[in-house]
Amino acid sequence: MKLRIFFVADPIENLRPQSDSSLALLREATKRGHRAHWLTESEVEYVNGRVMLRARPFLSFRPDGFPNLGEIEILPAEGFHVGFIRKDPPFNEDYVRLCWILALVEKKVFFVNKPSLLVRYHEKLLPLEGFAEGFLKNGDLIPTHLGSGPSAAAFVQNLKTPLIISKPFLGHGGRNISQVKREEFITRGLGQPEKWEGVVVQPFLEEVLQEDRRLLIIDGKLKGQFVRVPPKGGFIANLAQGGSAESRPLSRAQLSVADRVARFLKKTGILFAGVDLIGSKVSEINVTSPTGFLSFEKLTGKNLASDVIDTIERSALRRKR
Incomplete structure (x- = not known):
């Protein structure tokens, strides 16, 4: 046909x-x-x-x-x-x-x-949806804040990491992601609260330098994955921002997370997604226009x-x- x-x-x-x-x-x-x-x-x-x-x-x-x-x-x-x-x-x-x-x-x-699902689910919040539905565990998620400046400062005060990541809630492609020292963020959050409206705040995870992965999930199954490595001196591994792709096997913990994310996406009706994994924590689930086919094919010869x-x-x- x-x-x-x-x-x-x-x-x-x-x-x-x-x-x-x-x-x-x-x-x-x-x-x-x-x-x-x-x-x-x-x-x-x-x-x-x-x-x-x-x-x-x-x-x-x-x-x-x-x-x-x-x-x-x-x-x-x-x-x-x-x-x-x-x-x-x-x-x-x-x-x-x-x-x-x-x-x-x-x-x-x-x-x-499906267009109805693209409006229903936000890529930065989809991991939280997976947690709410019982597919993901709290340890699979990156601690995340989305709200006002003062509450963001309070959130950061409770984090132990020396560096903080901020990115626009409606951003994409690794653009406008900032790395800020914890103390500096707390001062800005209290002194310039309007600056943090509509901004996602998370701890900086060192694993992003070696274990930022793109998982390619098709119809509820993990079909491919690769590691994205930031350019020298950088911390953003997105391929559109100068990152490079490498082929490495997944750990047992990463395979477990991938399986649970895949089952969650199957249940929601999302046929094709690009899941961003930092270490074994789910960062985002890209559903609007997931990429990575050709990077994966160059590494493995497989045509997804x-x-x-x-x-x-x-x-x-x-x-x-």
Whole structure:
């Protein structure tokens, strides 16, 4: 069965073919003969009772890895079997609008991931959801604060680590993460409380320098993982911020956490996620536009985009029955 698939993602010219997981999925799907269209979030519309897409058909891949796309076609979303929501953050008003509109056709289109779940779950709070649901233990989590400056200062006072990490609640991609000395943070938290509104505060974990891992979970199973190492002199291991990828086996404790996170995601209906693990503690669970396929493939030779397309093919067949 040949599928009709649409990708809602960033403009093609903003992508990096050598590392982009969305293009890896597009390549795998079209290699199998599925028909694909590409569009951005502003090209999803609700018109007279229907969700409409202003989408460009995929034609071919160029030698540089970028796809050739045809002219814009105006098509009903319900005419597609599968929809990939691969728009990178920020998680803002436009993104919420996109998910609300696409959620109207969730019963007719198989989504990766479902728009209703993308609005329901926040990546920085998903580990806490896993704890609340009984899948994760308190020791699996990084102590976290999100609130006012004075309460953040009180939170930090009770921590034993000399360094503190702060990052914007709606941030992404390792951007705007700061490392602050504990005493300095306490002074700022009390003296400049407005600065810490909407900021996630956590202790700095030394393991981030050697054991920052990306786990790739597909349909409730751990399919791949790799270590992300910060650049020399840095502490941010995100590959988009200059980190490098290495292949190392997981410890028994890490495997246990990975299994429990995978079962939690299966229960919630999240098909594809990138889980960030520091040591054996869950930092974030990325569900909006998880990456890492090509980094993992370069290290191991395994094509995880193929696993995702296998999953949507099986799901489409079940729906057809």
